[in-house]
Amino acid sequence: MRITVTVDGTRYTDEVEPRTLLVHHLRERLGKVGTVVGCDTSNCGACTVHLDGQSVKACSVLAVQADGSEVTTIEGLARDGELHPVQRAFQDNHALQCGFCTPGMIMQSLDLLSDNPDPDDEAVREGLEGNLCRCTGYQNIVRAVREAAQHMRPGAGPKAEQRGESTAAATATAPSPSTAGGVE
Amino acid sequence: MTTTGVPEQRTIPVGHGSMPRKEDERFVRGHGTYVDDVVLPGMLHGAVLRSPHAHARLVSIDTSAAMAHPKVRAVVTGQTLEGLNLSWMPTLSHDVQAVLATDKVRFQGQEVAFVVAEDRYAARDALELIDVEYEPLPPVVDAHRALDTDAPVIRDDVEGRTDNRVFDWETGDRAATDDVFTRADVVVEQDMLYPRVHPAPLETCGAVADMDAVTGKLTVWTTSQAPHAHRTLYALVAGLPEHKIRVIAPDIGGGFGNKVGIYPGYVCAVVGSILTGKPVKWVEDRSENLMSTSFARDYHMHGEIAASRDGTILGLRVRVLADHGAFNGTAQPSKYPAGFFGVFTGSYDLQAAHCEVTGVYTNKAPGGVAYACSFRITEAVYLVERMVDVLAHDLGLDPARLREHNLLRPSQFPYRSKTGWEYDSGDYPRTLRTALELAHYDDLRAEQHRRRDRGELMGIGVSFFTEAVGAGPRKHMDIAGLGMADGAELRVHPTGKAVLRLSVQTQGQGHETTFAQIVAEELGISPADVDVVHGDTDQTPYGLGTYGSRSTPVSGAATAVVARRVRDKARLVASAMLEVDPGDLEWEKGRFAVRGDPDSARTISEIALAAHSDLDLPEGVEGHLDASCVYNPPNLTYPFGAYVCVVDVDPDTGQVRVRDFVAVDDCGVRINPMIVEGQIHGGLADGVGMALMQVMAFDEDGNHLGGSFMDYLLPTTMECPSWRLGQTVTPSPHHPIGAKGVGESATVGSPAAVVNAVVDALKPYGVRHLDMPLTPAVVWRAMQGRPLRTDLAIT
Numbered sequence: 001m002r003i004t005v006t007v008d009g010t011r012y013t014d015e016v017e018p019r020t021l022l023v024h025h026l027r028e029r030l031g032k033v034g035t036v037v038g039c040d041t042s043n044c045g046a047c048t049v050h051l052d053g054q055s056v057k058a059c060s061v062l063a064v065q066a067d068g069s070e071v072t073t074i075e076g077l078a079r080d081g082e083l084h085p086v087q088r089a090f091q092d093n094h095a096l097q098c099g100f101c102t103p104g105m106i107m108q109s110l111d112l113l114s115d116n117p118d119p120d121d122e123a124v125r126e127g128l129e130g131n132l133c134r135c136t137g138y139q140n141i142v143r144a145v146r147e148a149a150q151h152m153r154p155g156a157g158p159k160a161e162q163r164g165e166s167t168a169a170a171t172a173t174a175p176s177p178s179t180a181g182g183v184e
Numbered sequence: 185m186t187t188t189g190v191p192e193q194r195t196i197p198v199g200h201g202s203m204p205r206k207e208d209e210r211f212v213r214g215h216g217t218y219v220d221d222v223v224l225p226g227m228l229h230g231a232v233l234r235s236p237h238a239h240a241r242l243v244s245i246d247t248s249a250a251m252a253h254p255k256v257r258a259v260v261t262g263q264t265l266e267g268l269n270l271s272w273m274p275t276l277s278h279d280v281q282a283v284l285a286t287d288k289v290r291f292q293g294q295e296v297a298f299v300v301a302e303d304r305y306a307a308r309d310a311l312e313l314i315d316v317e318y319e320p321l322p323p324v325v326d327a328h329r330a331l332d333t334d335a336p337v338i339r340d341d342v343e344g345r346t347d348n349r350v351f352d353w354e355t356g357d358r359a360a361t362d363d364v365f366t367r368a369d370v371v372v373e374q375d376m377l378y379p380r381v382h383p384a385p386l387e388t389c390g391a392v393a394d395m396d397a398v399t400g401k402l403t404v405w406t407t408s409q410a411p412h413a414h415r416t417l418y419a420l421v422a423g424l425p426e427h428k429i430r431v432i433a434p435d436i437g438g439g440f441g442n443k444v445g446i447y448p449g450y451v452c453a454v455v456g457s458i459l460t461g462k463p464v465k466w467v468e469d470r471s472e473n474l475m476s477t478s479f480a481r482d483y484h485m486h487g488e489i490a491a492s493r494d495g496t497i498l499g500l501r502v503r504v505l506a507d508h509g510a511f512n513g514t515a516q517p518s519k520y521p522a523g524f525f526g527v528f529t530g531s532y533d534l535q536a537a538h539c540e541v542t543g544v545y546t547n548k549a550p551g552g553v554a555y556a557c558s559f560r561i562t563e564a565v566y567l568v569e570r571m572v573d574v575l576a577h578d579l580g581l582d583p584a585r586l587r588e589h590n591l592l593r594p595s596q597f598p599y600r601s602k603t604g605w606e607y608d609s610g611d612y613p614r615t616l617r618t619a620l621e622l623a624h625y626d627d628l629r630a631e632q633h634r635r636r637d638r639g640e641l642m643g644i645g646v647s648f649f650t651e652a653v654g655a656g657p658r659k660h661m662d663i664a665g666l667g668m669a670d671g672a673e674l675r676v677h678p679t680g681k682a683v684l685r686l687s688v689q690t691q692g693q694g695h696e697t698t699f700a701q702i703v704a705e706e707l708g709i710s711p712a713d714v715d716v717v718h719g720d721t722d723q724t725p726y727g728l729g730t731y732g733s734r735s736t737p738v739s740g741a742a743t744a745v746v747a748r749r750v751r752d753k754a755r756l757v758a759s760a761m762l763e764v765d766p767g768d769l770e771w772e773k774g775r776f777a778v779r780g781d782p783d784s785a786r787t788i789s790e791i792a793l794a795a796h797s798d799l800d801l802p803e804g805v806e807g808h809l810d811a812s813c814v815y816n817p818p819n820l821t822y823p824f825g826a827y828v829c830v831v832d833v834d835p836d837t838g839q840v841r842v843r844d845f846v847a848v849d850d851c852g853v854r855i856n857p858m859i860v861e862g863q864i865h866g867g868l869a870d871g872v873g874m875a876l877m878q879v880m881a882f883d884e885d886g887n888h889l890g891g892s893f894m895d896y897l898l899p900t901t902m903e904c905p906s907w908r909l910g911q912t913v914t915p916s917p918h919h920p921i922g923a924k925g926v927g928e929s930a931t932v933g934s935p936a937a938v939v940n941a942v943v944d945a946l947k948p949y950g951v952r953h954l955d956m957p958l959t960p961a962v963v964w965r966a967m968q969g970r971p972l973r974t975d976l977a978i979t
Contacts, residue, residue: 017305024304033221034214036437038386039470043893046386074214087212091204094862098692099211100386100437106212125901132893134386134438135692137865138901 003067007032008076016063022056023047025063026073034075034103038132045131048104048111049073055111057104057130074103077110086110089148090141097135105131109145118149196712198773199705200921202858205697206711207690216435219390220467222405227392228257230456230466231307232449233297233314234476235289238325238547238886239336240318242288242296249313250299255306258459259314260298260452262286270455272341273421276445276664277521279350279512280341281550283448288321290338290510291549292888293475298452300464323547323886324348326976327484327507330544338510338545350512350543355526356603361538364499368490374574377955378563379879379975380482380507380548382474382890383555384898385691387437389477390467393453397461401428406450408433408719409443409689410729413666415721417446422454433719439691440870441554442478444515444731475891478515478551479880482507482975483563487571495581497532497590502539502567506552512543513550515731516559517661517668523553523560524652526603530568531612531650531824532590537602547886556867556931558653558732569647569936570953573943577952582629583940584620584646584828588613591648598917605652607822608916608924609852615912616648619826619848622910628830636948641833643945646826649933653925654737654821663728669817670734671725672742674750675810678796680709680789684746686718687727688739693927694859695735699743701855702921706747707754707788708774725812733823733925736855737916742815744920749811754791756805761786761794821916821924823851829937833945838964840876840942842903847934848910851926852919860926861909867930868907873899874931875938879957883977 004013007030014029026032026049037059038046047058050072077084086106089095096102105128112119112127119127124145125138133141196203210216247259262284265271272280285296297314301307324330324338330348339345365371391406402424408414411431419426436443449466456464468477484505490498506522508514516523522541529537553559572590576583591612592599599607620626625644632642658667673685684703688695700714717723727739751771758776759766762784769776777785786794795801795809830844847864854860877897880890890896915922935956942958943951949967955974965972 019305027220028303031223032214033218034216036218036220036387038388038437039893041470041892041894044386044470074212078213083212090212091208094205094858096208096211096692097694097862097866098386098436098438099207099216100218100692102211103214121906128901130900132386132898132900134384134440134869134898135866136862137867137869137907138904139865139907140862142901142906 001064003064005066006070008073018062018064020063021059022061022063022066023058026058032073032075035073036100036103038100043132045108046101046104048107048131050107050111055108074106085151086148089144089151093140093144093147095136095140095144101131101133105133105141109148112145113149113152117153119146196710198708198710200701200853200855202856203697203711205694206700207694207696218387218435218437219392219405219407222392222434224392224394224463227463227465228300228302228456228460229304229307230298230300230453230464231304231311232295232452232472233299233311234472235285235292235294235296237289237318237320238292239321239323239338240289241321242285243317243319245297246315247297250310253301253306253310253313255302256299256310257302258300258456260284260455260459265455268455270422270451273446273451275511275513275550276515277512278518281511281513283451287341289318291547292886293472293549295448295476298456300456300460325546325882325884325886327505327544327546330546338547348545350508350545351521352540352542353521354538354540356538357536358538360536361499361501364536365488365490365501368498369493370491370579371488372575372578373486373488374571374953376485376487376567376570376953377975378481378483378485378566379956380479381555381874381878382479382880382896383440383442384474384896385438385440385442388468388470388473389443389447389449391450391453392463392465393457394463395454395457401430402454403430403432404450404454405432405434407436407443409439409691409731411689411719411721412687412726413663413728414446416666417664418454421451431721433689436691440556441480441731443691444729445478445513447477471892474896475888476549478513478554479509479549480551480555480557481563482552485563485567487567489571489575491575495579495586495589498535500529500534500537500568500571502528504539504541506541506543507546507548508543508552509548509550510545511550514552515663516553517655517663519660520559524558525560525564527561527601527605527650527652528564528567529601529603530565531592531648533592533596534602548882556870556928558651558928558932559655561651562932565649565932566936569649570939573940574952584625587646587648588616591616606819607650608819608918609914610650610822610824611912611914612648612824615824615848615850616826618910618912619828619846622848622908623828623844623846625828639835641835641945643831643833643941643943645829645937645939645941645944647933647936647940648826650822650824651929651932652820652822653733653928654817655732655734656817656820658816666728668728669814670727670738670742671812671814672739672746673725673812674703674746676750676788676792678793680792681713682709683715683717684743685724686716686739687725688730688735689719690730693730693735693863694856698855698859702740702743703747706744707751709788733927736923737821737919737925738815738817740923741817741920742813745813745815746811749813750809753805753809753811754788756802757791757795757809758786760799760801761791818918821852821919823849823924823926823929825849825929825933827933827937829941831938831941831945833942833963838960838967840958840963842872842905842938844908845905846908846910847930848912849926849929850912850914851929852913852915852924853922855923863927864909864930865907867928868934869899869904870931871934872903872938875935875956875958876903877957877959879974881975881977889977
């Protein structure tokens, strides 16, 4: 089947098999390898992208279902080379280690922030429940999303990938580890 | 804020201290390069056909329909490999493993055939076209039955083998231990299972093999924690000359011990490339990863602890039945068939200890050493920390106070344990005290008392662990005959920027940042100016890779040593530049200055340029500014920690909620505290996952019941609490910068804390021990007085 999908602002028209998964179309046909695959049962969320502004697990969507749609991947978030506040917050808060869950985690965080621009810890955790991470134990991810929310306010509306004006005011600081007690 | 994609200037320490990671910039943009991102011209895709049976004789394989598929380029079977002498490969434990089955299959999910096709969909299609006839055999599923006289012999490929015994091994002093047990006031015993789990890195295993028929050079991009060891093993397996093999471990999406060994899929990709003359990519899916790659644990343990009535621990006696699966593929130092289980005496001052371990074959996938176990220390720590709690339970003592009473004292270090391990340093009482204060332990006990009166189930679990990481001294430790010393090379360019080449291989632990920080600390140049190269065997010095938390102890030490060698050479160059005696120079971070004349100085950058210039150098000093070293560690490092876990258990459903988790770790000097804490967070999540959710159980036919994320559960954001960390710092005296490993500490130390907490919560039900995972069903059944065996689907 011939499909046209706009990915990260560029229109692509391709012939695909109906059974081709969106994630494979993105990775193998369009070279968008920033989006990765971590499981085969739709549990891990590593392949999360935005399909017409909503997060989806791209391993559970057929490429043909995305015909005529707009897809945003992790590779489409930075503008003019500048990181999106969520990307920046992940970096500042050490919210990634191996980096494999990170693209999906960031895309899901954006979706979460568009639903709830100022989530508390519990809301962040609930919003990211569909995204597995093996490295971080989640805590720094929660911290990063909450910090990103502060940097994005106001402006974390439905089109969350379009960064808010307050971005430039983002103050990046070295993380302050949650160490307590003991002797340095 | 800049707009060029370059991160804005932040405070970056020149040396140790928290700083953002150099790796992150590419990962947050989706610009990492993992194996499945690698695309080569003409690349084909491979897929593995796997056995549906746990134990069956192979009668026939018909590949004709698969071969006829228009997109298929090759179908490889065990028979094809036999012709190449590749149907079996050596494991890391002096056993062999079938690459593709020839005689029979020995576990469900075992590799039977390999298809190479033009795309990954076609390769999968073709798998369906292969017709395999099996003659099922009775499987050995329960490790406790593996040595029964009527148990089927799994490894009939080994001539003369008549049973399923892999090895018998013992350590400690049996007679002295028996004597202590005879004299003791109190002896408590407990059976416990550390169930079979899986490290499940989010990225599965995979490889892209490219055999260049013209140059005869094989390049393998692969998920390898130990690329140099892989290169040597490929040379041994495939008979290729080692200089014609280049192994490249690119970015790896987590390893957790899963990516240490060589898997049949890698070898098949290499064979596929040799047969087709094209690059061949093989990337397994999640189910394949869980069912066929290295599992972890599966230790059936019987512990005994001897004590005096006041709670002084006198001795430990342990028997272990180790389920190794169908092939002994354990990745560990070869003289240690049970890994470092010998540190099971833990953090306590005993009079005697003894343990014996018997390994058995079963019809399951190979593995055992993985998932941040530090070579079986997870099992050792779990054993001793459960036993101490059982003793506290039986004596009616507070488990924290019992530990306090028995911990080794700082004055006892370096301490030689009763099983022969020399602990390097420790101040255990201080660390335990720090954790108990941070957790408000006494308040928690008071709260528990009040809530018990109301019928609520709250539990407090303590564990105190001693790790042993940084394998290791060449004399004692090798893997497949390769000594566990690691190389490092440092070169300072003429303009003062540096490149550090390492043999270890990060899988997310932040080596590109922290190793640059070690160089920065030693040479006084910015970490941003130190490029860390790893993972490419053509570009890096030889060494054994990253696992067992050995990077900091071994390669971290090597890095400090090469940086100091560079500094020594820089002193000679500076003395030539300043025309003074080298002994008259003083090192200030980043420069050499003339003693008593601080204005006469040369920075490391100026020295680097001079070392490449026409400057007359002293006799015997070659130009350039570089050094290399192979670091042979004198001992392991022994980090330690005190953990406190607080749980609430729902009395109606058995659901456990981890309410609080306090972890105080001491890993000596912290190179980058931010990264250390991230490592601990991740390990604590592992611990909660193992304690509450994870098991790979089997039914009586040997069917794997945890073969996907539908059944093999990983903790999500919802199961993990906000971790509360503390620290103490007791440097390793033998390490060049006083740093110990830490990456696996939290995985090692936390499961016992969680289980201790849940058992503590269930005290009103008379529960003394429960095997992991403490799922609602397991807990609920225990509350009904009907415990559930967690490793078998037999109730």
